[in-house]
Amino acid sequence: MINLTINGLKTSVEDGSTVLEAAQFLGFPIPTLCHMEGLEPYGACRLCLVEIGKAPNTKLVSSCTYPAQEGLVVRTASSRVLKARKMVIELLLASCPQSKVIQDIASAHAVNQQRFKQEHEDCILCGLCVRMCKEQMMAGAIGFRGRGENRSLGTPFDVKSEECRFCGGCMYVCPACQLRCTFNEPEKAICGGCQNLSPPCVEEEKFDDMMCYMAPCVACEIDKA
Amino acid sequence: MVELALQPLKESDEVTPERIRKIIDRHEGALGGLIAILEGVQAQFGYLSEKALGIVAQETGRSLVDIYGVANFYQSFSLKPRGKHLVSVCVGTACHVRGAPAIVSEFEQRLGIEVDETTEDKEFTLKTVNCLGACALGPVAVIDGHYFSKLKKSDIEKLRHDAQEGFDRAGDEEDRRIFPVDVGCPFCNHSFMDSGFYINGRPSIRVTVSFGDKHGWFRMSSLYGRYDIFSEYEIPVDTVSHFFCPHCHAELIGSWECPMCSAPMVPMIVRGGGTIRICSRSGCTGSDGHMLDLR
Incomplete structure (x- = not known):
């Protein structure tokens, strides 16, 4: 067990826990975006910033990737943390204001405007879909390409990946698109129930419900009939 | 048909799983060997084709997207076929203020292409580096x-x-790309220069060579760009020999491979800075030098 202090409260957590897990265990709210249980911590969104160490040598770290250490002093809501967190929210709003997830986080933290050049990206590079595809769906069909400002997300060579089996997991976790697949009627904005009449899961390997987010899916309906 | 087997095999440019397997085998055991494997594939086929990356993914058991991510992260990997000659113009800050943009546009005009393009006759590829x-x-x-x-x-x-x-191929003595070098052992730092034996009017480079059961001296021209050699024993063509320092007797070997024939390269250090590597296969003229400006 590791003993640490969070917001003045002493607590002990199991070896290998992160600061985020310890804080959540005590009930301190820390906003997260790129964090999801069951997926490897990634530390991309920087929303879960906390302040560690004793004054004047404190520093900001992302709590989702920072392992709990013996004797660590953590503050989750100091003025420095709140200021930095507000900045992160503003930056997220600047890049992807149409995301419901980001809007919710902003309103929960009373951020009503942002001071940067407004853009409308359709991806914030949080890496949730990449980890979902690789770690939970065992596919590894999508990933990051390029570098710096040209970094993008997609399949190798922008062609349909052979590993992809249309499980829909990437769309399910995406905070930026938040739209379920509408097949060929995007204006309806509701799930089209996978109108592809021959999804690969019918023809080749069978995956159980746990490995598919495409419900309702025509393939399953055919199978049941 | 023994004669047929003796003819040197003409290497085709076809990407086959066997040839890629060979490259991967050379880096086996190294967990982080992906970059080395991709370098090997690029050296052999000129660029990283979709097919080649697919085979690498299959043979190493990684997902294609991981390998693709690495391949297009690094500037030195090319996913498009390159021309025979690769021109890289530096556009870093220092070169920029010294007029690199004019050099780039001059190259663009002379070659008739833009940066990151290849001429239609597949002769030149123009790139900028930082x-x-x-x-x-x-x-x-x-x-x-x-x-x-x-x-x-x-x-x-x-x-x-x-x-x-x-x-x-330039053989002109006045050619600025043929210039004398003084080299030494990368391990003990002793000079290889032998002023008792001149080649091309310059002290020769003397090392010890070993192939089969033969073991003797080996001398070559110290003019970079010339390939005149003398050896105590005649080395049969296409033999990969081992080279040793005549002073500390360490084998002159590194982890480099000849870009032309994949044989191990023999490293030597250049007085004044830099290294030279020559191919250990007799008959192969593969060499590369990474030197400070010696002119």
């Missing part, structure tokens, strides 16, 4: 592994012509 670490010599360009410093716009047309002729 720094070659030779800022004092700017503007710098590298063509087929040869560095050219303090470039002026008027130099470009000659460079284009010389590149097409082949820098290695």
Whole structure:
């Protein structure tokens, strides 16, 4: 067990826990975006910033990737943390204001405007879909390409990946698109129930419900009939 | 049909799982060997094709997207076919203020292509790089592994012509790309220069060579760009020999492979800075030098 202090409260957590897990265990709210249980911590969104160490040598770290250490002093809501967190929210709003997830986080933290050049990206590079595809769906069909400002997300060579089996997991976790697949009627904005009449899961390997987010899916309906 | 088997095999450019397997086998056991494998594939086939990456993914058991991510992260990997000659012009800060943009546009005009394009006859590919670490010599360009410093716009047309002729074939004594080097052992730092034996009017480079059950001296020209050699025992063509330092007797070997025949390269250090590597296969003229400007 590791003993640490969070917001003045002493607590002990199991070896290998992160600061985020310890804080959540005590009930301190820390906003997260790129964090999801069951997926490897990634530390991309920087929303879960906390302040560690004793004054004047404190520093900001992302709590989702920072392992709990013996004797660590953590503050989750100091003025420095709140200021930095507000900045992160503003930056997220600047890049992807149409995301419901980001809007919710902003309103929960009373951020009503942002001071940067407004853009409308359709991806914030949080890496949730990449980890979902690789770690939970065992596919590894999508990933990051390029570098710096040209970094993008997609399949190798922008062609349909052979590993992809249309499980829909990437769309399910995406905070930026938040739209379920509408097949060929995007204006309806509701799930089209996978109108592809021959999804690969019918023809080749069978995956159980746990490995598919495409419900309702025509393939399953055919199978049941 | 024994004669047929003795003929040197003409290497085709076809990407096959067997040839890629061979490259991967050389880096087996190294968990982080992906970059080395991709370098090997690029050295052999000129670029990383979709098919080649697919085979690498299959053979190493990684997902294609991981390998693709690495391949298009690094500047030195190319996913498009490259021309015969690769021109890299430095546009780093120092070269920029010394006039690199003019050099780039001159190359673009002379070759009739934009940066990151290949000429239609598949002769030249033009690239820009952000720094070659030779800022004092700017503007710098590298063509087929040869560095050219303090470039002026008027130099470009000659460079284009010389590149097409082949820098290695140039035999002119006044050629600025043939120049004398003083080399030594990378392990004990002793000089290899032998003033008791002159080749091309210069002290020769003497090392010890070993192949089969033969073991003797080996001398070569110290003019970079010339391939005149003398050996105590005649080395049969296509033999990969081992080379040793005559002073500390360490084997001259590194982890490099000949870009032309994949045999191990023999490293030597150059007095004044840099290294030279020569191919250990007799008959192969593969060599590369990474030197500070010696002219």
